[in-house]
Amino acid sequence: MALSRPAPQRYQLVETRLQERVGDGKTRCHLCLWRCGLKHGQRGFCQAHVNRYGTLYNLSYGILSAIDVGPIEAKPVRHFRPGTQVMSVGSYGCSFRCGGCHNLEISWGVTALDDLARGESTAAYVTPAELVAAAQRHGAQGIAFTYSEPAVWLEYVLDVADAAHAAGLYTVYVSNSFVTHEALALLPGKIDVLCSDIKSLDDAFYKDICQAARVSQVLDAIAEAHRLGIHVETRTNVIPGRNDDPDMLRAIATWVRDHLGADSPWHITRFFPAYKLVHLPATDGATLWRAHDVARAVGLTNVYVYDDKGCDCAQHNLPIAMYLDQDPSAVHAVKKCAESCCGDEGILLKKYETPRS
Numbered sequence: 001m002a003l004s005r006p007a008p009q010r011y012q013l014v015e016t017r018l019q020e021r022v023g024d025g026k027t028r029c030h031l032c033l034w035r036c037g038l039k040h041g042q043r044g045f046c047q048a049h050v051n052r053y054g055t056l057y058n059l060s061y062g063i064l065s066a067i068d069v070g071p072i073e074a075k076p077v078r079h080f081r082p083g084t085q086v087m088s089v090g091s092y093g094c095s096f097r098c099g100g101c102h103n104l105e106i107s108w109g110v111t112a113l114d115d116l117a118r119g120e121s122t123a124a125y126v127t128p129a130e131l132v133a134a135a136q137r138h139g140a141q142g143i144a145f146t147y148s149e150p151a152v153w154l155e156y157v158l159d160v161a162d163a164a165h166a167a168g169l170y171t172v173y174v175s176n177s178f179v180t181h182e183a184l185a186l187l188p189g190k191i192d193v194l195c196s197d198i199k200s201l202d203d204a205f206y207k208d209i210c211q212a213a214r215v216s217q218v219l220d221a222i223a224e225a226h227r228l229g230i231h232v233e234t235r236t237n238v239i240p241g242r243n244d245d246p247d248m249l250r251a252i253a254t255w256v257r258d259h260l261g262a263d264s265p266w267h268i269t270r271f272f273p274a275y276k277l278v279h280l281p282a283t284d285g286a287t288l289w290r291a292h293d294v295a296r297a298v299g300l301t302n303v304y305v306y307d308d309k310g311c312d313c314a315q316h317n318l319p320i321a322m323y324l325d326q327d328p329s330a331v332h333a334v335k336k337c338a339e340s341c342c343g344d345e346g347i348l349l350k351k352y353e354t355p356r357s
């Protein structure tokens with residue numbers, strides 16, 4: 001398991017928080033439920049963690065793919081510090097591959113993570129202290145980890161959370177909840193709010209976007225976060241023909257009522273066509289309000305409909321250097337891992353040691 005250490009002042013590989021040597025040359029990552037078992041030179045499903053000589057490292061520590069400031073209600077979170085502003089940040093790497101994901105370059109970031117592995121990235125590097133200072137400069141009262149899956153970036157998320165709390169800011173974690181109990185156990189005292197997707201109650205739906213995922217695992221993680229005392233709100237992005245069956249929406253609302261409480265907020269958002277689901281129409285308002293009505297009928301008291309809002313994956317790459325108020329050429333300098341971090345070979349992996357033609 002990783003040791004506590006000061007946040008690096010410049011880009012370098014950072015040891016993965018939850019790792020275990022399991023024999024046969026493999027080290028297992030326990031951040032999300034993929035629990036990837038990796039050999040030297042291999043990267044996990046998310047592409048953000050790499051095995052170097054038996055130790056797992058996070059490639060994306062301090063690397064921002066997107067940033068924005070707006071109301072906490074847009075996360076969507078409505079029952080925690082309403083009326084406040086939150087700085088949202090995300091990085092490259094996700095544990096899912098949703099057919100309707102809106103910006104694959106930012107949320108999956110396969111090319112960006114390849115560039116980091118090669119030591120050729122110019123993505124913005126930001127220390128936790130710099131990020132908190134930027135949030136304060138822009139009048140935010142909190143920091144939200146969103147746009148992709150924060151569990152695959154947990155080393156940075158936890159360091160930022162500590163710095164944010166020390167500065168009096170709250171923290172929000174927007175997640176698909178395909179996460180381990182071990183990773184959830186690191187959140188109390190650092191993460192104030194979990195806003196989690198419940199995408200469907202159909203295993204086939206989850207299997208389609210993540211071969212390893214099952215509904216029961218996602219629901220169990222959400223319930224565990226609630227048990228740990230984290231403020232939980234849930235969200236379902238209703239997709240025509242995929243998860244808009246009223247019986248299933250009723251079942252989601254019933255699960256929220258029974259496991260999180262009748263007053264637990266449930267957010268219903270509109271699907272907008274993207275990627276593999278570009279052929280589907282946007283969700284019509286009547287479907288969203290039907291979901292609202294079935295949820296109210298089973299006794300959920302705080303049900304919110306968003307006619308204008310989709311899921312929270314990044315829509316476009318916002319001007320990170322501007323938010324940080326720093327010299328763009330410094331923020332976007334080439335990221336090469338310090339030799340003192342992982343040895344003379346730098347971070348180049350076997351797979352990438354041949355120069356690109």
Ligand code: SF4
Pocket residue numbers: 029030031032033034035036043044045046047048049095151152
């Ligand atoms: S965060 Fe998840 S997908 Fe990424 S390496 Fe760890 S277990 Fe695999």
Ligand code: SF4
Pocket residue numbers: 094095096097098100101102107108147148149176311312313314
């Ligand atoms: S929609 Fe969210 S959970 Fe799904 S692939 Fe995109 S960033 Fe990941």
